[in-house]
Amino acid sequence: MRDNRAVNDAVHPSPESVPVTLSDTSGGAGGPRRHRTGSRLYPRVTSFRSRRGALTPNQQKSWDRTWPLIGREVADEPLDADAWFGRPAPLVIEIGCGTGTATAEMAQAEPHLNLIGIEVYQPGLAQLVQRIERDEIGNIRLLRGDAVDVLENMIAPGSLTGVRVFFPDPWPKARHHKRRLLQPATVALIADRLRPGGVLHVATDHADYAEHIAAVGAAEPLLVGLNETTGGVSAQHRESAPIGFERPVTKFESKAHRAGSAINEFIWGKIE
């Protein structure tokens, strides 16, 4: 079972939480690692595997120019998003933005939103940095690191207008299911960080993960279904929702289409 104590603690602080020793702080690539929440350290199984990848010379130049302006490493202190963006605006995060095709298009389609892309994979972020430079997109900021850390430590309860999770790693083998990002505790954490009426939008091309996500979302008491997959009627919510329900087709999704996989789209709203 996934060890979600750190996640649970962020939503429901509990005196029973068991601190672990200070040794073994790395845990190796994608393996369990010691995780700090406040003054305590916990082991956590991550939803990603560390992947190395070099930047091309052009990506590196773009990164050196622009990352200091729009990017930050994940930290364990609260984020002042309005100050970072230089304006107050509804805040949307995208977890695992990959190379950022959807991030960039959605940010351009929704200039009134502040959008933060969170990703652990630097070459993916570097592609997005290039696109942001090229298209002069002003409403995206980027965080490099584990999105669960971001939700736990950087984002205040009730402060997000939207959370997008497009094609989270499905971890298809049963022994890896504990690595899946969308577990009850993470979804509870997301729901806690959403403001009333805020939207969680998830898409997956993996049938088994889709079933799991449907069950986890349905069991989260703070969320109600806004589209047909989640038991709602999208036509009733599409116009009034604070973020768009449309989603551009990414390269990743095109591959899934070619492989004949069905895309399942889940849209929930936080109870008002």
Ligand SMILES: C[S@@+](CC[C@H](N)C(=O)[O-])C[C@H]1O[C@@H](n2cnc3c(N)ncnc32)[C@H](O)[C@@H]1O
């Ligand atoms: C299958 S890819 C999908 C990328 C993108 N959303 C798309 O649709 O093309 C999943 C991405 O999520 C990232 N990821 C997984 N767990 C993460 C986490 N906890 N925090 C940040 N990124 C994560 C991975 O590095 C990977 O790039």
